[in-house]
Amino acid sequence: MHHIANASLTDKVMSSGDSNPAATPTPCVDIQGDGRWMSLHNHFVSNSKDKEPDVLFVGDSLVQLLHQFEVWRELFSPLHALNFGVGGDETQHVLWRLSNGELAHISPKVVVLWVGTHNHGHTAEQICGGIMAIVQLIKDKLPKAYTLVLGVLPRGKMPNPLRERNAQVNKLVKEAVSSLPHASLLNVDPGFVHSDGSISHQDLYDFLHLTPQGYQAVCQPLHAHLKGLLEKQAEN
């Protein structure tokens, strides 16, 4: 990976195209052989044709699995939410999906974006650039929508480089969106890391994915924040 030694923060976070793989729309290659990623994408595109969601959740497994737990029906169905999460997705995959039809038939008021933890091999700057490219794309396609970026959660049982990377991603994204009226970063980590540096499997059963208890802790404040945003959107 080449490092842009003297690039300004803006250059780093707004980089797109070939210079940042995390910000270059890229479909998932079907290496396993059953075409599931494209099946899911096609489903999202066609399913959205008769839906009128107020909220769209898009991202990786943390978004996708949310749909399988009771908390979805409890908190987000009532907000008329759609879920376009795909396990394993990195920023460039979400960017491709949203560029290729998933936003074509809907006009949600709020887009909740949660992605970045699976961007292995990318730097925090690149991942931030990927997230900001998605924020920009949403602005282009849905000029009236508000994008709520969720902070990437800590992971792994004990401190490790991915925790540092994720924290740095959140810091960079927070700075990048601070000047934007149509987007913000919400930290949804309720304090998963204990004083001894460990994460409990009661919250993240494999130290990456959330248990029902973990989802409750994340989603209650998220839900409250979303309701506030939707009310503000209604006023405008």
Added chain:
Amino acid sequence: MSGDEMNPAAVAQAVEDIQGDDRWMAQIWRELFSPLHALNFGIGGDTTCNVLWRLQNGELDNIGPKVTVVWVGTNNHEHSAEQVAGGILAIAQLLTSRLPKTKVVVLGLLARGEWPNPLREKNVAVNSFLRSWLPRLGQTQFLDVGAGFVHSDGTISTRDMFDFLHLTAAGYRAIAKPLIDLLRQILEETPEEKRASLL
């Protein structure tokens, strides 16, 4: 006011089942398997090799289950159907040798992908090998829980597998029925003396 008005406190009304029958994922384990005193040593993405390693490196050291349910093989992307079946057989052999009193139940691999594809054929082939090999191993049986997931048009529904691979709550309920029936049957067959000695 008038005598025609009913006293709401005297109107019989059942408690509203707000949770409904459409129970979600976490409840299925608690509801159906916890009562059987079950432990879950599943890890997402594991291949037969990974499971073998875990079982050889401590996971069987301190327990004496009456039944061990094995469900692995769909992630063995580098291996042929015959190799995958061989890996599952090795796991069953390891279990019966390390835990002489356990009965092993091997679950068949499910279909996957929205449409017919080579991985479905591969998983069918694995199951076919297992059907013929496992009966030769004592204390081991094969259970196919995949019936009904592939519709007549060849598709799998996201109602059963939300990503055409992993089961939804509804999908888990469907496979739990035949599995629980078999587990109950096996547990009932285990005589009291054997049960006491396993404690």
